[in-house]
Amino acid sequence: MITHGALADERADWAWCCSRAAQDVTSGVADQAIVCCWTGTGASIAANKVPGIRAALCVDAATAAGARRWNDANVLAVSLRLTSAPLLEEILDAWFSGGASADETDLANIAYLSEIEN
Ligand SMILES: O=C(CO)[C@H](O)[C@H](O)COP(=O)(O)O
Structure with a gap:
């Protein structure tokens, strides 16, 4: 697992750390990334700015399952405000x-x- 932002020695603002996590996916050092911010909006926008990224803001397990199935999403974006620990577990299981x-x-x-995109 590769960490970014507050979990690493680098800038922790959402635009920086979420786009860096997404770049790990497109560079091939990671298969997928999970990004988060308070709303989840900035995290998903930042990740989706990276070419080749399909980031999905998922607020429940059904959305996460749909994101993998229909959108072939390669980045999971999470809202810290909305997502409780049990809900996150459901989302991650589905993802x-x-x-x-x-x-x-x-x-x-x-x-x-x-x-x-090109
Ligand atoms: O939701 C967010 C962006 O979409 C951020 O978490 C929000 O802007 C607050 O930023 P910070 O936690 O750095 O004060």
Whole structure:
């Protein structure tokens, strides 16, 4: 596990630490990243600024499962304000047990994101 921000010797503001975690994913040193801030908004925006990142702000397990399945999300964004410890456990279980859909339409959506990003 690679840590950033307050858990590492680097700038802890959300724009810096969340984009750095996302860069770990696109550089290949991490498979996925989990980012957070008080609302979760800045964390997801910062991660999504990194090309190749599909960050999903997940407030419950169903959203996390959908993010993995339909969005092939590679960054989980969490709101510290909204997420209790038991809820986080549910979200993480759904996130780590999920996987991307092989459905043609779902794949086309993901491919289109790459297309419009460049
Ligand atoms: O939710 C956030 C950004 O989307 C931040 O957590 C919020 O701006 C507060 O920042 P800080 O914790 O550095 O005072």
